[in-house]
Amino acid sequence: MFQVLKKLYEILDGPERKALYAVLFIVFVIGVFEIVGIASIIPIISVMDDPQVLEDNKYLFIYKQFLLNVGIEKTSEVLAVLAITSFTMIALSTALKSVGIYLTTKFIELRRHSLSKKLLSGYLRNDYQFFINSSTSDLTKTILSEVDRIVAQLIRPIINMISYVFLLVFVLTFLFFINPLVTGLIIGVFGLLYLVLYVGIRQKIKELGEQTVSANKGRFAVTMEAFTSIKYLKFSGLEHYYTQKFEEESYRFSNSVALQFVFNQIPKHIVELVAFGGIILISIVTLISRLGAGEQAAGTIFPILGAYALSAYKLQPAIQAIFNGIVSLRYGRVALDNLFKSLSEISPDFPRAKDKSDSIKVNFNKYLQLKNLSFRYANRNVNVLDDVNLIVGANSRIGVVGKTGSGKSTLINLVLGLLHPSDGQILVDGVEITDSNMGAWRQLIGYVPQDVTLVDASIYENIAFGLGLDDIDLEFAEHCARAALVDEGLLNNSRDKNVGEGGAKLSGGQKQRIGIARALYKNPKLLVLDEATSGLDPNTEKLVLDSISKFSENLTIVMITHRYSNLEMCNEVYEMFDGKINKWSKNA
Structure with a gap:
């Protein structure tokens, strides 16, 4: 996996790497705002459930004293300010997320442009003998199709994976301070679940990646062969022959892509089921732990359950995106190896005429x-x-x-x-x-x-x-x-x-x-x-x-x-x- 990440990094030039750092920084900041937004919900639920918490909790007491100094005295007014503060933080997080989506998408899609341009320019600058020894359909496939696949099925999922890793770390850290036992249980259950799923499909994912590259090569070869031989093809009545040849390769390609998508999505539904059961389990564990501590369970469990519920809402897509990224690393490895090989073939070491x-x-x-x-x-x-x-x-x-x-x-x-x-x-x-x-x-x-x-x-x-x-x-x-x-x-x-x-x-x-x-x-x-x-x-x-x-x-x-x-x-x-x-x- 790390070899794939290393290759992806190496195909970026200096300015592209700087753009990547900028995107990752924005993603990091978004993660901070996300966790602040989640944390801001807890005081609201706590005060709604028990106004006395404004006096008992030292942080909320300091916040209440600050509001008293500006003329806000009633509990309802304090609650309103807390709600406005929470909404503002979540709104800022949403706005920042929109900026992050724009910058991330732009970065990803421009790699489609830069890689395609780099390949075409490099191919055209190679010696004529390079083209004698190369397949035109292979070169075309790499520039137009393989780059698209790498962007859509490798770079995008991996960038999303990295961005969600930040969020996952922040949220789990936050939950760990609330309840280390429950958080540890979440990490263990979900970690084991995804590990079992990944081990079960990793070999199949690798085979699908190889099959997709092979079938895509076949699609381009048949298409190029048909169109370049169109005169003799029409004369000989070979339309059905070439259609059948294309159908075989096209079906293999489409079927491989479909299966890869299915393998990416199946864990999502299994995790939703486990997450629903997890909320119930967390409620029971938290209730038992609070009762065991001699506390009023009903008065303290709701804020924590609210935090876990909102965290689960944020974590579910994050965990799924991380899993998709790991699967994509496996699935896209063959295509990336081919792209890396193609880029190495157009290195400056190749003799070429000056302008x-x-x-x-x-x-x-x-x-x-x-x-x-x-x-x-x-x-x-x-x-x-x-x-x-x-x-x-x-x-x-x-x-x-x-x-x-x-x-x-x-x-x-x-x-x-x-x-x-x-x-x-x-x-x-x-x-x-x-x-x-x-x-x-x-x-x-x-x-x-x-x-x-x-x-x-x-x-x-x-x-x-x-x-x-x-x-x-x-x-x-x-x-x-x-x-x-x-x-x-x-x-x-x-x-x-x-x-x-x-x-x-x-x-x-x-x-x-x-x-x-x-x-x-x-x-x-x-x-x-x-x-x-x-x-x-x-x-x-x-x-x-x-x-x-x-x-x-x-x-x-x-x-x-x-x-x-x-x-x-x-x-x-x-x-x-x-x-x-x-x-x-x-x-x-």
């Missing part, structure tokens, strides 16, 4: 050199690229051909800085590209993949990807679109019309041309085309490539292609085979 504003400037006026470049993926012994040497002159047109799996995409990913060389160097005008200048290097590159990703926005927003419509240079964006031969009809009617999710309203060729326009909008010095025109017919493809070549005199083009007809525009062509690169003759 372009912080990067060392890179000039590309002479050449790009790949020197003794080798690459192998983590946990693999075989090089995907093996001692590659290549010089690309500025303003040249380079073609790269090769069979699938020959290393073409890996080569491009290294040039783009998405992967880091295992051995060797990438040099630009003699300067090695490292994390310190990667941001500046990427600013010089325009990249068009085979599968262009479009967002559900206008064509212009997709061309100037990452900018709002008000920040886009529409004239230059249109110039880039025309250079990529984007259809005139699309341009003339596209400012306020969205292209659909993933460009669903466009053809494959239209999407690729928008992707080319996007790369040109960066006004790059190096344009990398990775099968970027494969969705175009040969005639249109030739026109687009010719237009791109004329876009800028200072544009270097590296083109990956499987169509040998595209190589006519290239100054030099290289062929890749088994991770090695060799110059290729057009006449070969």
Whole structure:
């Protein structure tokens, strides 16, 4: 349990920990006011039952003398002042509790915001290889679902548990001074009851936690798989298959959450029964003890029973909240471990490119050199690229051909800085590209993949990807679109019309041309085309490539292609085979 609390504390940053201390302080003050409110009831009941207590009790006698000095003499008036004082204390406690609820809720819900943001930001700043080795549905699940679960089913119950611990300690201390025997009996009975309940369900709660995490992972995986495969899914009539797969995981998830809630609530009703019996038992024990002391039982038992009754009213939700918190620690441990693991994966130790504003400037006026470049993926012994040497002159047109799996995409990913060389160097005008200048290097590159990703926005927003419509240079964006031969009809009617999710309203060729326009909008010095025109017919493809070549005199083009007809525009062509690169003759 303490390990879970420690992990929860460790995922908070400095300002969040200060906010937590502030919340706990407010909770502590609320506990003080709660106990004062409970204590203020006893004098009222005592005076109502026996006015003589104003003379016999030294504290009430001093209070009465104070009131006499301000002109309050009658017992009824003293009782009224006591009632007003008690009401004021309880009202202050209620008002403070409202403030506490606001601050506590705000603290808890903002952790949903900060944890989700921290995860997304951290994931996006990780190396590209991290995403190669990760499941997109898992990452999405962690950010959107697991964080919600941890907030709702772990952080909130635990914060409530801690706040009620303060109240429990204060109330039990107060009751201990009234009657140590009865208070000790309360602690023993309720402590033993909850211990038996917890021991009985702790293993089941752990299993439910594991099952919930597993089923939630399955829900996201099936949903992501269905939507990303929607075209083939519809074609193959697999709607029922995916619905059934989702149903299985969704039922497991919902059933686990329901059972966890039931296990949290069942003790509440058992405790209500025990508490009712406890009040009767306390009445009998107190009556016997008073009679044994030779006191008038009826004259002294009512104030004490009133204090115990009000304390029971306050303690019942407190004890239940503490139990819920302990169960939640057990139930949410697997989800918290996964979150903790995810946060550790985005630690500052991971290599990442600096922001372009912080990067060392890179000039590309002479050449790009790949020197003794080798690459192998983590946990693999075989090089995907093996001692590659290549010089690309500025303003040249380079073609790269090769069979699938020959290393073409890996080569491009290294040039783009998405992967880091295992051995060797990438040099630009003699300067090695490292994390310190990667941001500046990427600013010089325009990249068009085979599968262009479009967002559900206008064509212009997709061309100037990452900018709002008000920040886009529409004239230059249109110039880039025309250079990529984007259809005139699309341009003339596209400012306020969205292209659909993933460009669903466009053809494959239209999407690729928008992707080319996007790369040109960066006004790059190096344009990398990775099968970027494969969705175009040969005639249109030739026109687009010719237009791109004329876009800028200072544009270097590296083109990956499987169509040998595209190589006519290239100054030099290289062929890749088994991770090695060799110059290729057009006449070969």
